[in-house]
Amino acid sequence: MKHIKLIITSIVLILLAVFTVATLKTEDKPIVVSTFGLATTQMKKDVLNPFTKQTGVATRTQFGDSAPRLVQVEHKKHSGIDVIELSQSNTQTAADKKILKKLDFSKLHNFKYLTSEQQQLARDTNGIPYTVNSIGIIYNPKTCGQLTEWNQLWNHRFRHRIAIPEITTTFGPAVLYLAGEHAGVPVAKDDGHAAFQSLARLKPNVVKTYTQSSDLTNMFKTGEIDAAIVGDFAVSMIQLSNSNLKYQVPMSRTYANYNTVSILKTSQHEKTAYKYLDFRISNAIQTRVASTTSQNSAPVNSSVHLSSTNSRNKTYGKVAQRARIINYSYVNSHLSEWINHWNKLMN
Template sequence: MKKKLGLASLTLVTASILAACGGGESAAKKDQQTLIVSTFGLEEDKMQEDVFKPFEEKYNVDIVLELGTSSERVTKLKSNPNSTVDVIELSQSNAADGAAADLFEKIDSTKVPNMDNLIDSAKELSADGSGPAYTLNSIGIIYNKEAAGMEIDEWEDLWDPSLKGKISIPDIASTFGPAMLHLASDYENVDITTDNGEAAFKGITKLAPNVVKTYSKSSDLANMFQSGEIVAAVVGDFAVPIISESNPNVEYIVPQSGTYANFNTINVNKNSKNKDLAYKYIDWRLSQEVQEKTAVSINEAPSNKEVVLDGETAKNKTYGEVAERTKKIDPLFVNENLKSWIDQWNRILNK
C-alpha cells in the first residue's frame, strides 16, 4: 500500500524516511531515493498501477504521496517554506498562485524531453518556465434525465425553476469554482472581465434556489446522485467515470455553446532536495507511454500530441471537437479577484 501523508504530517516525512533506513536492507533498497509527490486524491488505485509503481520500478524510487484538493495543497505549501514536497500537481489557477508566491523552480525544458511533444496550447502555458501541463480538462453537466423530468442540453437550463433544490455546483475555491462564475456571467450576457464578476453574482443569486449544495470534491457527487439528493451537477470531465460507474442512469453533456478549460500542471518545489528526480517524474508524466494509459484508466485527456485516442477512449474528455469548443480562463484575473469572490459567494450560497 502506497505511503500517504496527511496535509498536517508532511513535515515529519524526512525524519520518518531516515528512521526507515536501518540495517539489514538490500543494497538496492539502501540506494533507493524517495520522491514526495503532492497530488489529487482521485482514482488512487489506478494512479498506483499506471503512474507511480512503474516509475518506482524504473528508477528505484519510493514515492510518498500528499493527497488533497488543489487549493488546500498550494495553501499548505505557501504556509510552510520548509516543506519536503518535491513535485506538486495543481490546477492552472492554483499553479499561477504558487508561481506568484515564488514557490516553484523555473522549469528547464532541456531536462524534460517530452515537453517538445506537448500540444500547442500546453507549450504556450509553459513558455515562461511554468510547470508543464499533463492533462486538459473542462466542465459539463451530468444529470439523471428521468429524475430531472426534463432534457438538459445548455447551461441556461440549470436556472430552470423546476430544478429548485436539485442541483450541485463546484465551490468557488475548487478547481472549477471560477468557471462557474464565468458561466453565471455568461447567463447575464456580460464578459466577466469587464466588471470583475458583478453580473456573475447576479446570475449566481438567481441560480441559488436550485443549488442544494456546493461541493469541493467531485467524488462526493456520486453519493448525492445515489441518494437522490441531486438530479444534476456541474462537474469536471475527469470525474465522470467515478459518478457514472455507480449511477448508470446519469449522462454527461458538454453544451454546444462551449465550455471552460483547465490545465493540470506539475511544478517542482523551489526547495526540493531531489530536483533531478523530480524532472524525471515530470518527463514520465508527460510521456506517450503513461498518457496512453491514464487516458483510459483515469479519464485524463492527453497533453502529449503523440497520443491519439479512438472514439470510445475520447468520450467524456477535453479532446477533439470538445477541446475546440473550450474557452480559456485567465488565472491571474481569477487570483486578483478570488478573495472578494469567495466572500460574496459564501454570503449567497454558504449561509
C-alpha cells in the same frame, strides 16, 4: 619530469572520479514526489514504478490534497520535496510566491506535444500541465428531457431542481464564468458584477451548492435534483449509482482545469526532476494513465490516441478543443471578494 606528469595525471583522474561519484550519488538518490492522494495504487503502478524502471532512480512519495501540500512546501523551505503536482489554482499561487524553479523547456522533449495554450500556461506558471478536466451537465433525461446548453439551467421549470459546485471548489470559479457568459458580460470585463446578477437569477433553481461530487450521487438517488454542473472526473462514479443519468458537455464551450507538475526551487535533484516532468507527459505514460483501469486521466500530449472506451467522459478530442483556460492569476486576486459575495447570495 615523467614522474611529476604521472603524479599530476593520477591526481586529475582521482579528482574526476570523486566528482563523478559525488554527482552520481546526488542524482541517484530517490527523488521525492508530492502528488494527489487519489488512486495511489495506480499512481505507483503506472507512473512511479515505470519511472524507476526506466531511469534507475527510486521515488519517495507524499500523497494528499493539493492545497495542504502547497502550504507545507510554502512554509517548510527544506521539505525535501523535489517535484510537486498541484491543481491549476494552487500552481498559480505557488508561482506567485516564487517557490517553483524557473523551467528550461528545451530540456523537455515532450513539451512540443502540448498545445500552444498549454505551453503558455507552463511558461506563465512553471507548471507543466499533465492532465485536464472540464465541466458539463449531468442530468436525468426522464425529468429534464434533453439538456444541451448551459442557458437551459436558468429555465424556471428547474426551480429547486439543480446543484452547482461551491465557489471554493475546483470548478466554483468556472460557474461564475458561466454566469457571466449567460449575462453577456465576461467576468474579467467587470470583475464579475454581471455574473453575480446572473447567479441571483439562477438561485431559485439551485437546491444545493455542493463541495463533494459524491453528494450528487445521493441527491440523484433520492430525486432531490434533476441536474447538476459537474467535473467530468466524477461522472462515471455518479452514473454507477444511476445508469440512466446522461452527461452533456455543451457545444458552446466548457472550462478546463489542469493538474500540473513542477520542480521546487529547493530541489537537490534537478536533472532527475526534469526527467520526471518529461516522463509524466510522454505518450506512453499519458496513454497508460488514461485507461479506465488506471487513473482515468485525460491526456494533454497531442500524440496520444485513445479508444472510445478510454476517451469517454474526458476532456479529449472535440471536448478539449472547446475547453477554455481560466486565468487563475486573475481569479486568485479576486477570490476572497467573490467568496464573500457568493456566501451572501447563495448561502
